[in-house]
Amino acid sequence: MKGVAIVTGGAKRLGGAISVLLAQEGYDIALHYHRSEGEANKLKQEIDGLGRRCLLMQGDLSDPDLPHKLVERSNAELGALKLLVNNASCFEKIPFAETSMHDFDRYFNLHLKAPFFLSQAFAKICSEGAILNLLDTRVETYATGYFAYSLSKKALKELTLLLAKALAPRIRVNGICPGPILAPEEMDADYLNKVALRTPMKVPGKVEDILYAVKYLTQSNYINGELLFVDGGERLV
Numbered sequence: 001m002k003g004v005a006i007v008t009g010g011a012k013r014l015g016g017a018i019s020v021l022l023a024q025e026g027y028d029i030a031l032h033y034h035r036s037e038g039e040a041n042k043l044k045q046e047i048d049g050l051g052r053r054c055l056l057m058q059g060d061l062s063d064p065d066l067p068h069k070l071v072e073r074s075n076a077e078l079g080a081l082k083l084l085v086n087n088a089s090c091f092e093k094i095p096f097a098e099t100s101m102h103d104f105d106r107y108f109n110l111h112l113k114a115p116f117f118l119s120q121a122f123a124k125i126c127s128e129g130a131i132l133n134l135l136d137t138r139v140e141t142y143a144t145g146y147f148a149y150s151l152s153k154k155a156l157k158e159l160t161l162l163l164a165k166a167l168a169p170r171i172r173v174n175g176i177c178p179g180p181i182l183a184p185e186e187m188d189a190d191y192l193n194k195v196a197l198r199t200p201m202k203v204p205g206k207v208e209d210i211l212y213a214v215k216y217l218t219q220s221n222y223i224n225g226e227l228l229f230v231d232g233g234e235r236l237v
């Protein structure tokens, strides 16, 4: 048993794959979800089937009380917190001029404030472990279409690096920066293929490419403050 991993937005898509991988690696999973109750229940069965415990925790991460509640509950019901994966996200094309204050708050609450206070609560309890933040290759580029999304992920990148310094040597903090891996739910595969054609590798990445990165960053005990780009070189164009 490796201890307990909290995964936010962990019911499906990349978060779901990461939750299953971590269960296969020996972690018990504190699986947070927001709206995907059906997927969360299915995943719990899969994780139970692997012989690992899975605690389901529902909640909207724009609720300022949720971060510490998730950490306290995970610790009380599963014990031995070792890993926090800040994965929950939203992604909509909203240019600068059309970004409302509500949009701004939504993105910064989910991508910065929630990971900040989850990390703070986690660091209070975890004696030794790691935090892994899901960023985006856009943290290195200046495309402006998804303005608040990109800006809030850039802020999360800085939080990742500051915490890598502040929480060492007890807790390592790293980030994964995906490029085109899964199309947004309302888009089809054509959208993803078109985006991928603009990258040096010309094709989308696979979920497995993200899982290799998760494995590497969770298992390498001397890697701290690293941003691993799984983007086919997209940040270079």
Ligand SMILES: NC(=O)c1ccc[n+]([C@@H]2O[C@H](COP(=O)([O-])OP(=O)(O)OC[C@H]3O[C@@H](n4cnc5c(N)ncnc54)[C@H](OP(=O)(O)O)[C@@H]3O)[C@@H](O)[C@H]2O)c1
Pocket (backbone or CB within 6 Å): 008, 009, 010, 011, 012, 013, 014, 015, 032, 033, 034, 035, 036, 037, 059, 060, 061, 062, 086, 087, 088, 089, 090, 091, 110, 134, 135, 136, 137, 177, 178, 179, 180, 181, 182, 183, 184
């Ligand atoms: N997919 C890609 O190709 C790609 C590319 C670049 C970066 N990334 C990053 O990689 C991570 C995973 O990507 P993804 O596409 O799998 O993510 P996603 O589907 O966009 O979002 C993951 C989960 O976040 C949860 N969520 C959304 N709003 C929430 C809120 N207000 N409170 C709590 N949870 C909320 C949702 O949970 P429920 O379903 O339970 O509501 C959702 O399933 C994200 O951080 C994303 O930014 C992904």
